[in-house]
Amino acid sequence: MDAEDYHGARVVVRTELRTHTRRLRENTRQTLAVLAWIVIFGIIFPLVLQGVVSGFSQELVSGRFPRGSLGALFLGFVVGGFYLGILTTFSDTDPGAVYTLIRTSIAPPAVALGRLVNGLSQVLLFLVLPAFLGFEIELGLDTGSPLPPVLLGIALLPVLAGPFLVGRATGAFIQYAGLTAHLGGWGSRLLRFVLVGLVYLVFRLFISPSGQSPGLGSLHLQAFIPGQPFQAYASLMLAPLGGTPTLLGVLALGVFLVGLAGGFAATLRLETALLLRESDSTSEPEQADESTTTHSTRSTASTWGRTPRTRMAFRYLVRTRRDPGMITHLFPLSFVVFSLVAGIISSPGTISLVGGPACVIGGAVIAGEAYCLNPLGDDGDQLPLVLTSAPSPRLLLQGRAFAGILPGLVLGGIGIVLSALHGSLGSIGETIVLTAVLIPAAAGSALGLGAFTPSFERRSYMSVERAHPSRFATIGFLFATMIIGGIGFGLIWWPFPGVSLLIEVIAWAVYLLVVTGSGVTGYLFAVEVFDDLTLDDI
Amino acid sequence: MTRDLVVTTTDLTKRYGNTTAVESLDLDIPTGIVYGFLGPNGAGKTTTMRMLTGLIDPSAGHAMVADTPVTDRRALVEHIGLMPETPPLYDDLSGREQLQFAADLRALDWPTVEDRAIELADRLDLAADLDRRISGYSKGMRQKTAFIQAVLHDPDIVFLDEPTSGLDPRAAHTLRELITDLAAGDTTVFLSTHILPVVEEIADEVGILYEGRLVAEDTPSNLVARVDRSETDTPADLEDAFLEITADTAEHDG
Numbered sequence: 001m002d003a004e005d006y007h008g009a010r011v012v013v014r015t016e017l018r019t020h021t022r023r024l025r026e027n028t029r030q031t032l033a034v035l036a037w038i039v040i041f042g043i044i045f046p047l048v049l050q051g052v053v054s055g056f057s058q059e060l061v062s063g064r065f066p067r068g069s070l071g072a073l074f075l076g077f078v079v080g081g082f083y084l085g086i087l088t089t090f091s092d093t094d095p096g097a098v099y100t101l102i103r104t105s106i107a108p109p110a111v112a113l114g115r116l117v118n119g120l121s122q123v124l125l126f127l128v129l130p131a132f133l134g135f136e137i138e139l140g141l142d143t144g145s146p147l148p149p150v151l152l153g154i155a156l157l158p159v160l161a162g163p164f165l166v167g168r169a170t171g172a173f174i175q176y177a178g179l180t181a182h183l184g185g186w187g188s189r190l191l192r193f194v195l196v197g198l199v200y201l202v203f204r205l206f207i208s209p210s211g212q213s214p215g216l217g218s219l220h221l222q223a224f225i226p227g228q229p230f231q232a233y234a235s236l237m238l239a240p241l242g243g244t245p246t247l248l249g250v251l252a253l254g255v256f257l258v259g260l261a262g263g264f265a266a267t268l269r270l271e272t273a274l275l276l277r278e279s280d281s282t283s284e285p286e287q288a289d290e291s292t293t294t295h296s297t298r299s300t301a302s303t304w305g306r307t308p309r310t311r312m313a314f315r316y317l318v319r320t321r322r323d324p325g326m327i328t329h330l331f332p333l334s335f336v337v338f339s340l341v342a343g344i345i346s347s348p349g350t351i352s353l354v355g356g357p358a359c360v361i362g363g364a365v366i367a368g369e370a371y372c373l374n375p376l377g378d379d380g381d382q383l384p385l386v387l388t389s390a391p392s393p394r395l396l397l398q399g400r401a402f403a404g405i406l407p408g409l410v411l412g413g414i415g416i417v418l419s420a421l422h423g424s425l426g427s428i429g430e431t432i433v434l435t436a437v438l439i440p441a442a443a444g445s446a447l448g449l450g451a452f453t454p455s456f457e458r459r460s461y462m463s464v465e466r467a468h469p470s471r472f473a474t475i476g477f478l479f480a481t482m483i484i485g486g487i488g489f490g491l492i493w494w495p496f497p498g499v500s501l502l503i504e505v506i507a508w509a510v511y512l513l514v515v516t517g518s519g520v521t522g523y524l525f526a527v528e529v530f531d532d533l534t535l536d537d538i
Numbered sequence: 539m540t541r542d543l544v545v546t547t548t549d550l551t552k553r554y555g556n557t558t559a560v561e562s563l564d565l566d567i568p569t570g571i572v573y574g575f576l577g578p579n580g581a582g583k584t585t586t587m588r589m590l591t592g593l594i595d596p597s598a599g600h601a602m603v604a605d606t607p608v609t610d611r612r613a614l615v616e617h618i619g620l621m622p623e624t625p626p627l628y629d630d631l632s633g634r635e636q637l638q639f640a641a642d643l644r645a646l647d648w649p650t651v652e653d654r655a656i657e658l659a660d661r662l663d664l665a666a667d668l669d670r671r672i673s674g675y676s677k678g679m680r681q682k683t684a685f686i687q688a689v690l691h692d693p694d695i696v697f698l699d700e701p702t703s704g705l706d707p708r709a710a711h712t713l714r715e716l717i718t719d720l721a722a723g724d725t726t727v728f729l730s731t732h733i734l735p736v737v738e739e740i741a742d743e744v745g746i747l748y749e750g751r752l753v754a755e756d757t758p759s760n761l762v763a764r765v766d767r768s769e770t771d772t773p774a775d776l777e778d779a780f781l782e783i784t785a786d787t788a789e790h791d792g
Contacts, residue, residue: 007645008643008645011642011643012643015631015639015642018630018631019628019629019630022630023630098628099626100593100620100622100626101627101643102626103592104591104592104619105644106615106644107615108611276594276595
């Protein structure tokens with residue numbers, strides 16, 4: 001790396017941040033999303049967790065140094081940083097058109113540095129800072145001194161940035177190894193997914209709420225390693241607040257700093273090497289034109305070929321098989337999956353209780369989120385063809401719905417089997433009805449939600465070519481589906497005591513009517529919106 | 539290698555799995571000429587340009603551009619300019635900001651190169667629109683912006699992929715003039731296009747690629763002279779030469 005490289009990287013980062021900020025400012029949808037993020041994580045969360053922060057502040061003020069809580073907090077940040085680091089290698093990695101200008105203007109290490117610093121800056125500026133600032137302010141007000149929030153912020157930086165870089169280097173390494181070993185997009189993503197899952201599981205096995213009182217103060221570290229080093233680190237970094245520095249704390253700080261520097265160097269080296277492999281993969285379509293005519297022309301399987309909408313669904317699924325990037329927007333949901341798996345591992349008996357509902361609700365989430373939450377967004381390039389070829393784009397909407405419902409039903413089927421292991425005949429029947437209604441309704445509702453604010457604008461990272469649904473829509477839909485699905489399972493598990501069968505039947509009927517109604521309404525709304533669509537709306 | 543040659547390749551090959559995109563390509567392109575690079579769709583033109591601009595590594599063989607191995611990307615970027623078929627632009631910047639960005643990337647002093655940028659924009663009828671957002675640009679305006687940023691730093695060689703695509707006749711004419719001017723100023727122009735009259739008009743030398751192999755290389759007039767016109771009185775042109783050469787190669791390959 002020389003001065004020219006740093007200059008080139010700085011230009012890339014500056015321009016990326018400039019265009020990103022400009023887009024946020026000028027796109028109402030994105031402005032609202034950022035404001036919502038700030039309100040939820042910068043204002044509402046700190047208010048909700050006010051008791052926790054107050055308790056923590058009081059411990060600090062009263063001279064009882066909260067060693068355990070801080071150790072747990074730092075460990076949480078380590079896992080969170082690693083998760084975010086690896087997450088950035090899942091999405092936003094397909095560079096767009098402007099990338100060719102950058103690649104032919106500056107040296108590869110400068111490109112890699114620009115991408116890395118840009119990714120890190122965006123995570124810090126738009127994700128971490130708004131979420132953390134509220135807590136910091138609250139801590140300052142509670143303790144009546146700026147020292148605790150300042151020291152905590154300084155202490156958290158290496159704990160977050162080090163694992164972020166190690167996570168990113170790990171993701172880049174798996175990407176590189178995957179390309180070298182011809183693992184393909186699915187293999188590489190699966191490896192990273194499993195790795196993040198393992199890290200999360202280890203985290204969960206080491207830390208758990210004691211159940212005595214809510215909040216951070218109730219957390220304790222279950223094991224000597226890694227609990228003690230984190231606590232020692234906290235004692236060192238927050239020594240002016242009552243912590244006692246030890247050699248172990250110094251060693252822990254050293255490890256974080258080495259992780260920071262090593263992660264940075266490794267990420268740069270790996271991503272520089274990855275640049276050429278990425279370019280190789282992006283130049284393959286020229287060959288694919290030839291090969292597809294001779295080797296891989298894929299006709300629609302006979303079972304799919306019966307109706308146009310199933311053929312459309314087949315195409316969406318085939319595209320996903322070839323390019324798993326189409327559904328990378330589902331990755332943030334992995335934390336829910338990891339939580340469930342961690343819960344099942346720590347108490348295996350819960351699988352009979354939560355396994356079935358989790359699969360059914362998971363099926364509904366996939367049915368809605370995989371293809372329907374931003375209907376036609378990914379098909380922006382196809383719209384001139386669609387609008388001049390078909391009387392209505394409803395065929396595409398139906399195709400998307402079917403493409404999501406199919407894997408949803410497979411998961412739902414597993415859920416029914418799991419529920420059948422311990423359920424009565426009646427509850428099995430109810431679970432089947434719930435699955436059959438909830439999953440298609442989720443697809444319909446998602447179409448409607450997506451049609452409300454369809455996004456044709458591609459998420460831009462060096463003009464990356466992707467139009468995923470927003471994370472707010474993805475996470476919001478997840479929680480809504482969990483609540484609605486949870487009510488359904490509530491009706492199965494806990495029939496109203498002392499009420500007649502008629503009332504129960506009415507409750508079921510109302511529930512199914514509302515769920516079906518929302519699905520049908522969503523679908524019809526989407527059809528209406530897209531029937532009136534012109535290229536002016538894009 | 540003598541400095542008179544700006545591109546030399548020896549057995550340059552690119553493979554993707556079992557598919558060979560470019561096979562044993564030998565090129566010797568002198569400095570300061572317009573080199574027309576022709577071939578049917580999928581012949582390997584874009585892959586060749588990507589190798590010569592360091593965007594991808596060759597699978598085998600060697601290539602030097604301006605005395606620099608194409609694998610030495612740090613040194614290579616100083617000598618080349620690239621205008622790919624899809625203009626590499628930020629939609630959220632104005633034309634002027636985009637050109638500033640291109641200049642900044644190469645650590646060029648904007649006030650120094652601004653005059654050149656404005657002059658080029660002026661000749662291409664783009665100057666009045668430089669402060670508009672690129673998101674509102676037509677395809678032709680994007681092409682013009684991409685061309686200016688590719689030559690802003692006065693490279694030794696500029697690679698142009700379908701540069702006149704989407705341009706109106708007047709702008710296309712101006713661009714042809716600009717390309718000729720570049721060559722006159724010792725910048726080699728590596729021109730890949732399907733618009734054969736353009737190549738016939740401005741290229742000093744033409745290479746024809748077919749299924750990854752260079753099947754003909756000569757001046758446009760010599761290529762045209764090869765065409766068999768025994769059965770017609772109409773004069774031959776480069777299109778006839780291209781069709782005949784590629785058809786002969788296809789027939790020969792069976």
